[in-house]
Amino acid sequence: MKHLIDIRDLSVEELDFLMDTAIDIKNNPEKYSEKCKGKKLATLFFEPSTRTRLSFEAAMYELGGNVLGFSEAASSSSSKGESVADTARIVGCYADIIAMRHPKEGAPLVASAKAGIPVINAGDGGHNHPTQTLADILTIRIKKGGFDNLTVGFCGDLKYGRTVHSLIAALSRYKNVKLVLISPEELRVPKYVIKDIINGNNMEYVETADLEEAIPSLDILYMTRIQRERFDSKDSYERLKDSYVLKRSKLENAKKDLCILHPLPRVNEISVDVDDDERACYFEQALNGKYMRMALILKLLEEESLNSTQSVNEDLIYTIKCKNPRCITSVEQELPHIFRLTDKANGICRCIYCESKEKNT
Numbered sequence: 470m471k472h473l474i475d476i477r478d479l480s481v482e483e484l485d486f487l488m489d490t491a492i493d494i495k496n497n498p499e500k501y502s503e504k505c506k507g508k509k510l511a512t513l514f515f516e517p518s519t520r521t522r523l524s525f526e527a528a529m530y531e532l533g534g535n536v537l538g539f540s541e542a543a544s545s546s547s548s549k550g551e552s553v554a555d556t557a558r559i560v561g562c563y564a565d566i567i568a569m570r571h572p573k574e575g576a577p578l579v580a581s582a583k584a585g586i587p588v589i590n591a592g593d594g595g596h597n598h599p600t601q602t603l604a605d606i607l608t609i610r611i612k613k614g615g616f617d618n619l620t621v622g623f624c625g626d627l628k629y630g631r632t633v634h635s636l637i638a639a640l641s642r643y644k645n646v647k648l649v650l651i652s653p654e655e656l657r658v659p660k661y662v663i664k665d666i667i668n669g670n671n672m673e674y675v676e677t678a679d680l681e682e683a684i685p686s687l688d689i690l691y692m693t694r695i696q697r698e699r700f701d702s703k704d705s706y707e708r709l710k711d712s713y714v715l716k717r718s719k720l721e722n723a724k725k726d727l728c729i730l731h732p733l734p735r736v737n738e739i740s741v742d743v744d745d746d747e748r749a750c751y752f753e754q755a756l757n758g759k760y761m762r763m764a765l766i767l768k769l770l771e772e773e774s775l776n777s778t779q780s781v782n783e784d785l786i787y788t789i790k791c792k793n794p795r796c797i798t799s800v801e802q803e804l805p806h807i808f809r810l811t812d813k814a815n816g817i818c819r820c821i822y823c824e825s826k827e828k829n830t
């Protein structure tokens with residue numbers, strides 16, 4: 470692991486190691502308080518954030534390191550037209566590790582190729598959010614003791630909810646995890662997630678629009694916000710924004726040990742009357758994010774000092790153009806369009822940045 474771009478960059482053993490380290494940090498913070506002395510984290514946030522950016526910054530300070538960066542694209546030279554690749558190359562001269570959030574899918578992957586230092590994806594458009602997944606899985610492990618045989622409900626915007634895609638990918642590593650995907654028709658999990666991750670790992674799943682019917686079967690309920698900033702049409706957002714509101718009264722038939730998660734921010738999809746229910750774990754989940762980010766920074770800096778490299782052994786294709794308007798290649802014209810051959814028999818390829826599908830003819 471040289472960078473963390475996709476949760477699938479981490480093996481189950483590495484996930485276990487990060488969770489064990491995070492728990493040790495939580496219990497023995499003084500042991501870690503100088504581990505990153507003299508090191509600098511750059512937080513490059515081209516999109517708004519409260520939890521992710523501030524927990525990364527708190528994480529680095531609590532490890533004895535320092536932080537530099539920006540919290541909006543407007544205060545960086547990207548507002549003058551500087552590319553992600555050039556930004557990453559420059560920041561690589563000033564910092565030891567980067568956490569990047571960007572509205573375009575694949576931007577952190579571009580940065581990782583140019584920075585010369587470890588890059589962490591802190592959210593790329595509607596695509597992935599692997600460090601949120603680290604917070605999610607630590608919370609599930611603490612509450613449930615493990616992952617095998619859990620029934621996990623995801624509710625809300627499963628199309629644009631990048632945290633959903635990353636958490637499904639992490640859960641696909643464990644035995645007999647069942648998914649209940651609760652969303653309006655228009656906001657279902659993208660087809661590539663169903664095909665490559667859910668079907669690709671023989672996960673059992675159902676899709677439904679009915680939250681109340683699903684609740685009694687769930688061990689975990691992962692609520693999500695309808696992602697206003699990803700919609701092309703304001704009307705569609707207005708129509709869908711109140712699709713689900715979890716109220717305390719709806720938990721009457723839920724399991725007594727249900728664990729309710731939400732990556733936050735919430736808008737109104739979890740009523741505040743749920744906050745005092747002992748099954749509400751979303752604030753603890755946000756705190757766990759800081760410990761997991763501490764563990765991740767330590768691991769990446771340690772591996773960097775050992776000069777490890779990430780192996781690339783896929784079949785790459787350079788002759789196809791990505792048509793996804795949300796892909797980083799749609800705005801950075803000089804980037805090579807690169808596809809990975811994922812289904813050799815049918816010639817199916819995926820863009821390495823955003824995972825859009827094309828056929829190699």
Ligand code: CP
Pocket residue numbers: 517518519520521522592601732733734
């Ligand atoms: N969960 C999450 O990514 O929150 P922020 O957008 O506040 O970072």
